[in-house]
Amino acid sequence: MANVLLALVATAGLLLGAGLTAPPADAAPKVPRVPANAKDAVAAMQPSWNLGNTLDAIPNEDSWGNGQTRKATFEKIAAEGFRSVRIPVTWNARQSATAPYTIDAAYMARVKQLVDWALDSGLYVVLNVHHDSWQWVEKITSDHDNVMARFNSTWSQISTTFRDAPRTLVFEGINEPSFAGATDEQKLQYLRKLQTSFHSVVRASGGANANRLLSLTTPAGSPDKAFMDDLYTTITSLNDDQLIAQVHFYSWYPFSVNIAGGTHYDATAQKFLDDTFANMHKTFVARGIPLYLGEYGLLEYPNHFHPSRVERGEALKYYEHVGYAARRYGITTALWDPFSYLNRETLQWRDQELFDLIRTGWTTRSGSMSFDRLFVPKSGRITDQSLTLNRNGLSLRGLWHGDQKLVAGKDYTVSGDKLTLRAAALTRLVGDRSYGDNATLQARFSKGRPWKLHVATYDTPQQTGVSGTTSALTIPTQFRGDHLATMEAKYGDGTNAGPADWTAFQEFNISFRPDYAGKTITLTEKFLTSLRDNAAVTLTFHFYSGAKITYRAVKSGTSVTGSTV
Numbered sequence: 001m002a003n004v005l006l007a008l009v010a011t012a013g014l015l016l017g018a019g020l021t022a023p024p025a026d027a028a029p030k031v032p033r034v035p036a037n038a039k040d041a042v043a044a045m046q047p048s049w050n051l052g053n054t055l056d057a058i059p060n061e062d063s064w065g066n067g068q069t070r071k072a073t074f075e076k077i078a079a080e081g082f083r084s085v086r087i088p089v090t091w092n093a094r095q096s097a098t099a100p101y102t103i104d105a106a107y108m109a110r111v112k113q114l115v116d117w118a119l120d121s122g123l124y125v126v127l128n129v130h131h132d133s134w135q136w137v138e139k140i141t142s143d144h145d146n147v148m149a150r151f152n153s154t155w156s157q158i159s160t161t162f163r164d165a166p167r168t169l170v171f172e173g174i175n176e177p178s179f180a181g182a183t184d185e186q187k188l189q190y191l192r193k194l195q196t197s198f199h200s201v202v203r204a205s206g207g208a209n210a211n212r213l214l215s216l217t218t219p220a221g222s223p224d225k226a227f228m229d230d231l232y233t234t235i236t237s238l239n240d241d242q243l244i245a246q247v248h249f250y251s252w253y254p255f256s257v258n259i260a261g262g263t264h265y266d267a268t269a270q271k272f273l274d275d276t277f278a279n280m281h282k283t284f285v286a287r288g289i290p291l292y293l294g295e296y297g298l299l300e301y302p303n304h305f306h307p308s309r310v311e312r313g314e315a316l317k318y319y320e321h322v323g324y325a326a327r328r329y330g331i332t333t334a335l336w337d338p339f340s341y342l343n344r345e346t347l348q349w350r351d352q353e354l355f356d357l358i359r360t361g362w363t364t365r366s367g368s369m370s371f372d373r374l375f376v377p378k379s380g381r382i383t384d385q386s387l388t389l390n391r392n393g394l395s396l397r398g399l400w401h402g403d404q405k406l407v408a409g410k411d412y413t414v415s416g417d418k419l420t421l422r423a424a425a426l427t428r429l430v431g432d433r434s435y436g437d438n439a440t441l442q443a444r445f446s447k448g449r450p451w452k453l454h455v456a457t458y459d460t461p462q463q464t465g466v467s468g469t470t471s472a473l474t475i476p477t478q479f480r481g482d483h484l485a486t487m488e489a490k491y492g493d494g495t496n497a498g499p500a501d502w503t504a505f506q507e508f509n510i511s512f513r514p515d516y517a518g519k520t521i522t523l524t525e526k527f528l529t530s531l532r533d534n535a536a537v538t539l540t541f542h543f544y545s546g547a548k549i550t551y552r553a554v555k556s557g558t559s560v561t562g563s564t565v
Contacts, residue, residue: 313372323361
């Protein structure tokens with residue numbers, strides 16, 4: 001009876017989204033009861049986390065910097081409130097490329113060890129075939145029979161190994177499938193064959209696999225409407241109520257990597273998320289098929305090893321929006337974590353503030369503002385400055401500077417969604433007006449995480465001329481308290497310059513990158529080698545204060561000359 005009650009309590013926690021705590025070291029494995037209804041089961045998997053760049057790494061588990069996974073990793077994830085973990089696996093390097101396509105026994109045992117650790121930690125597990133999709137599965141277009149035979153053998157071996165695993169283990173047939181040289185219609189045809197075969201092989205293996213939850217996807221995991229419609233048709237044709245639809249989401253591309261002017265999480269990026277999640281819901285959830293968002297995040301944020309492409313406050317708005325949309329549309333979301341969130345060595349979050357916002361989004365909204373930085377000029381009279389409140393259905397409790405609450409009506413005013421910081425308060429906050437952040441305020445709302453507002457002193461940045469080679473041109477730059485947003489590049493005839501010639505606004509870190517400590521902006525080899533010889537390029541550097549500075553670069557052979565305008 002005690003065990004039954006414990007299971008009921010655990011299940012209630014799963015359904016309500018309450019946090020789990022790590023079990024004592026000597027506790028028996030805590031396996032959630034899986035609801036019979038697939039939609040309820042996938043709801044119980046929310047939220048989810050990816051053990052990325054690990055067993056999917058090439059060629060070895062530790063090749064991409066995450067070391068060897070420990071049981072403590074899964075205990076940490078469970079203790080932080082996650083209900084499930086996706087374990088991507090690349091089998092290619094540990095499998096014979098010829099029939100019968102045998103998977104190395106030691107590797108299969110290692111995969112099973114990680115799966116068992118995760119299951120013992122009380123987590124659902126999603127196990128897949130990952131980078132094999134582009135390593136050999138995509139060759140189905142030219143080597144159909146051999147690819148199908150290998151694919152079926154792979155899943156036959158996985159199914160046999162995990163035949164008796166509990167239903168908390170979910171199988172995912174193929175990650176982000178690609179098909180070499182295929183049209184969209186051909187991609188769909190090949191994918192139907194693969195997923196239908198995956199379904200047949202697993203179900204025929206018997207045991208718990210007879211009614212195990214199985215995840216099917218779209219070409220490249222795309223939430224494209226036509227692709228999702230075809231996946232719906234495939235799922236319904238299999239007449240199996242234990243199937244899950246899976247797609248991935250990394251926001252509006254220009255914002256996700258900062259290209260083509262995607263410097264803010266603006267109305268376009270927000271609408272892209274709203275429309276995509278609404279389509280996911282309409283295509284699957286509203287028609288009784290659960291949707292597992294097997295990966296979400298931003299393509300280039302956070303990246304703790306390079307200058308941040310995406311402005312922090314704008315990124316926070318995106319993550320908050322994902323949490324809200326997931327709850328609104330009944331979608332289970334799996335955070336893609338290649339190394340960016342959890343430090344696998346210390347098992348501490350690399351950015352606790354970011355994770356706290358993500359975790360808060362599992363249950364409620366957080367408020368924000370139109371930007372997280374307010375720029376005050378270095379010289380001249382300080383005036384009132386205004387920002388827009390994004391209340392997200394919440395009420396503003398007030399502004400704080402440390403432990404001191406600012407006085408409404410005196411230090412700031414609120415009119416509708418417009419918050420205005422008064423000149424006297426700004427004067428006090430910036431102090432001696434040294435460049436950079438002078439004070440950090442917190443806007444606290446009725447629920448959710450506080451919004452940080454940095455009050456900074458700035459002047460228009462300055463640059464000087466320099467010579468270099470096509471390997472790199474490092475431009476001396478005095479940022480003077482400002483932050484670089486993007487770089488616009490055009491030739492004298494008005495055409496776009498740079499490797500991304502479809503837009504004037506080049507990709508952050510790919511064509512240019514700032515070094516605030518070193519006081520430079522570097523034009524990269526990729527950008528410089530793409531330029532026409534002896535054709536002047538006008539570069540406009542846009543900063544988040546609204547300031548712009550213009551620079552000119554000319555490439556002649558392997559030499560490059562830069563000058564101010």
